[in-house]
Amino acid sequence: MPQLVGREIGPIGYGLMGLTWRAHPPSEEQSFEAMKAALAAGSNFWNGGELYGPPDANSLQLLNKYFTKYPEDADKVVLSIKGGLDKNMHPDGSPEGVKRTIENCVKLLDGKKKIDIFEYARVDKNVPIEETLKNLEQYVKAGKIGGIGLSEVSAATIERAAKVTKIAAVEVELSLWSTDILSNGVAKAAAAHNIPIVAYSPIGRGFLTGEIKKPEDIPEGDMRKTMPRFQGANFEKNLDLVKELDKVAKQKGCTSAQLAISWVKYMSSEIGVPVIPIPGATKQERVAENSKDVTLTSDDAAEIRSVLQSITISGQRYGEAGMAHAEG
Template sequence: MKMRRLGQDGPQVSALGLGCMGMSDFYTTGADERESIATLHRALELGVTLLDTADMYGPYTNEELLGRSLKGKRAQVFLASKFGIVRSEDPHKRGVNGHPDYIRTAIDGSLQRLSTDYLDLYYQHRIDPDVPIEETIGALADLVRAGKIKHIGLSEASAATIERAQAVHPITAVQSEYSLWTRDPEQNGVLEVCRRLGIGFVAYSPLGRGFLTGAIRRPNDFAEDDYRRFSPRFQGDNFQKNLELVDKVKQIADSKGVAPSQLALAWVLAQGEEIVPIPGTKQRHYLEKNLDALEITLTTEELPVIESIFPYGIAAGQRYNEDSMRHLNH
């Protein structure tokens, strides 16, 4: 397994991690717990070390799944979880909480569900605009001193917030959506500040929530309860416009003799050694297919052609609905 370092002086992890959310939430149609556990175990066999979850996935059930799956295997894993998104009865609405008291309660719940006494990396899932980041990071620093977490991370934070957080305690990783169809971190200063401060960058949804695989051809390909049915990029005219872009990428992948998903992952990997993508899957054969992307090299001629198809802002539709969009880039 190829390895990458999270940040200038941070820990080494597998160059591709595994996002575990879909095993328990949002894309769960066809989910099979036995296959999910087999996928987790296969990932460890193949050298994947970074596993990514959050307390809000389920909620709670994804952490519980990992807790059951990792018994006797904890030492093989760089285990990351997140706190701060508070779910309501309305599945399309979310709250955020960055209060120190909440953090102290949240970590204990995550540790219990994950059947471990520490997390390797603990992210603030979304920034709480009502709580100064200095207070939130101060509480997380207390958890580091207590031995409950080893490293602190932020997710979907603005460049300015990352700077303020780093001044309180070293930040090991920043997680944001990043892929061919979501290139925001290149434009909003997040990748620049991570590079300047020596912070690792973890790219979630590097396959555009499955769209960049080329396998999704119609909105009806989604089950009735699939989150993507309610995502702007998968609705109406946006779907067709984005599909046309994906088909152009597929042509390049076909000419190179690789899958579109592998080409999309190879592109993210080529953007910098500080970037670690965490594609999600709940099936072993997709896991193995994704890991093969580590062997693909994109040439200096191929990269600009791919990037010209998906320049910043070309994807039709917002990343999330309006309620979720307001929690980004604080």
């Protein structure tokens, strides 16, 4: 099994979607049921963030409540938290910014659970990454966080970061419609420094499940409404990939979501370091589906590769403002 910060984790992790980027978050009870189901399935790597949800009801507060109710689960979970954005959602990697975000995250958890990995959600282009990491390292030494991760970074940033401190993980988008890290040097740089990869949105923010058949299926207020891949002609063109992958999934006797997650896990063998997908889920039945082990053979991988080579994804991962803060 993969290891992060010296602890074993299951083959997949979970993005804490109870209170993240959702227009209509589930109830606390439903969220807890999904979290319990994740642990029962062996998925003990949980990924949340200071930026997920409103200030008075974000994922850290959800975690606080969960571990207050189930204190026995705290030591079972490897917790990764993203932060580092100011009130305008801009990265702030200054010493003051590091102090604010770490202290706020620790305060919100209120001792119920330690942050095993802390990562800046985006790189502050106005502050050298070396400075930000050196300040974060002080919190590792003080025992307030267990380790440091990177998020949405370029290969060059990974190389710079690895010279400053030990990097516990690199979180990047990786899925059957977001394969950029395989060609832009990010996966290669992570492998060169033996840094595990945490793959967010492994089912393409739900698109690869095949359950989103038209733009109207996305709720109003959902951030996907702002993403180019989910809009107009891009949406229609990208359905070609979903249809082809559905054929492969049916041949394997699994769901499209299971195929997508299994492909991300399979990338571990090709990249050379553990790749841990972190699908989001709000229902325990979805957790059960995502957690089902589907083993891909080299022939399966070759067939999927052929599909990917035959289809060009239309639209950027984020809108213009979002891409401005993404290095990859």
